[in-house]
Amino acid sequence: MDSFSLRCLIGVVLSLAIAARAHKRRSLDLSGAIAGFLVMSIHFAASYRYGAMLLAFFFSSSKLTKVGQEKKRSIDEDFKEGGQRNWIQVLANSGLAAILSIVTSAMTNGQDKCLDANESKVVTALVGGIIGHYACCNGDTWSSELGVLSNAQPRLITTLKPVKKGTNGGVTLQGLVAAAAAGFVIGITYVMVGLLTTKCDADVTWRQLLVVPLALAAGLCGSLIDSFLGATLQFSGYCSLRKKVVSRRLPTVTKISGIDILDNNAVNAVSVFLTTVLTSFACLHIF
Structure with missing residues (x-):
């Protein structure tokens, strides 16, 4: 069996087991589990490193989603127990x-x-685009999941004015540090798995270490892009009835920031795309 066929086989078996487990633990609904199985199989068939970065993102994000759930329930208008994701969120x-x-x-x-x-x-x-993609996804998720738990009041990224927790585009130092750390995790995953599975010339192998600071920067950059888009193109308002920040215009809602053009999934998709492109160009100059 050649290396590509072996990766395909390992990818299918591993992806099926992980998708089934994630569905059982309510990290993914049925549609999310099916979509997750497909994209995970594709990643592993192409490269163990791509599959590893996907898993680093998925497992770390799933764990962090469950941290501080009581506090998140009081802030997040779309809170779901366990952070259950569907096929749209998986593909995004x-x-x-x-x-x-x-x-x-x-x-x-x-x-x-x-x-x-x-x-x-x-x-x-x-x-490079794949690395930037997962650095951004991981950075945005870590920033959101840990930033909202910060005791510091978030500030709107466009004006630096204090805003209520849950406001799209609100940032904290804890959230920004989390985004950078998340990118670092993606970078170190790529490098470590690559050292074990991919053979390159010695000088090329050592240059792969530059992926770590690059991914760290991509995680932070992706989070900042996401926050900027959230502050400008995604509506945030305070609902006097629900006593929390919401993303829909209602008679009981007072506007905080943004215009109603993109929803959360669209903001994530755009920020991922932009970070992917930027990281691709950066790799051409670095490697």
Whole structure:
């Protein structure tokens, strides 16, 4: 069995087990479990590193979602017990990376390649995009899940004025540090798994270590982009009836910030796309 076929087999078996477990533990609903199985299988078939980054994002985010649930219930208008995700949220957080994984694998005939612009600028840009994608997703999730638990009052990223917790675009120092840490986790996952599974020339291998600070920066940058979009293109208002910040205009809601153009899923998708593109360009200059 060649390496590509082996990755496909391992990907299918592992993805099925993880998706079933996530559905049982209510991290994913049925549609999310099916979508998760498909995108996870694609990631592992293309590269163990892509699959590992997806799992680092999924497991860490799922754990953090369950931290401080009582406090989050009082703040989040769309709070779900266990943070259960559906197929839309799964694809918003992994769909683009799955497409990039397929294209990269097709261009390399199923071979797992290191970041090396001297060998292929296109492949390097695509792999960099996958790294940026998960650094952004992880950064945004860690920032949201841990930032909301901060004792500090958030400030709107566009004006730095204090706002209520739960306001789209509100940031805290704790949330920003969490975003950077989340990007670091993605970077170190890529490097460590790559050292174990991917063979490259010695000088190319050592250069892969630069992925760690790059992913850290992408996690922070992605969170900042997400916050800026949330503060400007996503409506936030305080509902006097529910006593919490909401994202819908109602007679009982007083506007805090933003205009009603994007919802939360759209904000996430746009920020992921922009961070993916920026990281791709950065990789062309670094590697």
